[in-house]
Amino acid sequence: xxxxxxxxxxxxxxxxxxxGEDDKHDERMLECNICLDTARDAVVSMCxxxxxxxxxxxWLETRPSRQVCPVCKAAxxxxxxxxxxxxxxxxQEDPRNKVPPRPAGQRTEPENTSGFPGFGFGEGFHMSFGIxxxxxxxxxxxxxxxxxxxxxxxxxxxxxxxxxxxxxIFLWVxxxxxxxxxFA
Amino acid sequence: xxxxxxxxxxxxxxLMSLMKEPPPGVTVDGDQASQNLTLWTVHMxxxxxxxxxxxxxVLQFKFxxxxxxxxxxxxxxxxxxxxxxxxxxxxxxxxxxxxxxxxPALSVQSVCLSIVSMLSSCKEKKRPPDNSxxxxxxxxxxxxxxxxxxxxxx
Numbered sequence: 001x002x003x004x005x006x007x008x009x010x011x012x013x014x015x016x017x018x019x020g021e022d023d024k025h026d027e028r029m030l031e032c033n034i035c036l037d038t039a040r041d042a043v044v045s046m047c048x049x050x051x052x053x054x055x056x057x058x059w060l061e062t063r064p065s066r067q068v069c070p071v072c073k074a075a076x077x078x079x080x081x082x083x084x085x086x087x088x089x090x091x092q093e094d095p096r097n098k099v100p101p102r103p104a105g106q107r108t109e110p111e112n113t114s115g116f117p118g119f120g121f122g123e124g125f126h127m128s129f130g131i132x133x134x135x136x137x138x139x140x141x142x143x144x145x146x147x148x149x150x151x152x153x154x155x156x157x158x159x160x161x162x163x164x165x166x167x168x169i170f171l172w173v174x175x176x177x178x179x180x181x182x183f184a
Numbered sequence: 185x186x187x188x189x190x191x192x193x194x195x196x197x198x199l200m201s202l203m204k205e206p207p208p209g210v211t212v213d214g215d216q217a218s219q220n221l222t223l224w225t226v227h228m229x230x231x232x233x234x235x236x237x238x239x240x241x242v243l244q245f246k247f248x249x250x251x252x253x254x255x256x257x258x259x260x261x262x263x264x265x266x267x268x269x270x271x272x273x274x275x276x277x278x279x280x281x282x283x284x285x286x287x288p289a290l291s292v293q294s295v296c297l298s299i300v301s302m303l304s305s306c307k308e309k310k311r312p313p314d315n316s317x318x319x320x321x322x323x324x325x326x327x328x329x330x331x332x333x334x335x336x337x338x
Contacts, residue, residue: 034288070289
């Protein structure tokens with residue numbers, strides 16, 4: 001193979017016909033950039049560089065974490081190359097299907113941990129103490145339960161009962177406090 | 185010739201083209217390389233007009249059967265190891281394309297050109313600062329060294 005091209009080159013050496021030189025140049029244009037043979041099962045990268053698919057596949061497998069074009073170091077991957085089909089190619093089969101595609105990587109998401117573990121009341125329970133001029137402070141703490149706070153417990157659950165119970169206790173504490181202020 | 189492995193096929197092609205069209209100042213020992221395709225000796229001359237003008241160096245290339253996916257092992261051998269900030273006195277070369285930045289589209293010819301260019305751009309002939317420590321502690325194979333490429337100026 002190499003010897004024939006050598007012989008051809010020396011035959012068309014100084015003063016030889018320009019046609020032979022052009023032919024040789026054309027031939028080299030279609031060489032794989034890895035094995036230096038005429039590309040078979042040819043694919044071309046987005047950056048325009050020609051390879052045999054088996055050669056390029058082996059290179060991608062060699063450094064799976066850093067897949068770059070061997071010629072220009074542009075990012076490259078299996079999905080970013082285009083198969084080339086010549087006229088003589090009767091079966092127009094994607095060369096990328098010939099070499100078994102490597103299995104896809106698998107990873108699982110880490111366990112979902114909530115940012116704030118809470119005090120055992122569960123979500124949806126908010127306690128607020130208003131500090132302000134006298135009656136308003138009491139009103140703010142008391143009537144907060146009507147606000148559309150995030151996720152109030154659904155009716156019928158133990159948490160709902162608990163919240164209603166607490167709500168009543170606070171209401172009675174407030175009423176007693178007001179009465180004490182009035183009569184004392 | 186019939187049953188050559190892909191790495192041998194490629195080395196054979198490279199040898200032919202390097203013997204036919206060598207870069208200036210570079211000659212490959214063709215007889216030795218064709219007897220054993222995995223071990224090449226390349227002679228190199230210092231480029232005129234640089235600090236290495238008139239000097240002669242010898243490079244050794246060792247290839248595995250994974251070539252060109254695996255980089256060749258390249259060292260200076262012989263009596264005259266160039267005095268250069270990236271060349272250790274045992275012949276090891278600190279050059280990123282010989283390990284991390286190797287690509288199968290590179291060749292013996294492009295490695296030779298890189299080394300010629302590395303020598304030619306040198307401003308001051310000196311050994312690497314950690315030469316004596318490295319030479320005492322390193323592995324025989326420079327590819328086993330964890331090179332730390334930090335100086336792009338030379």
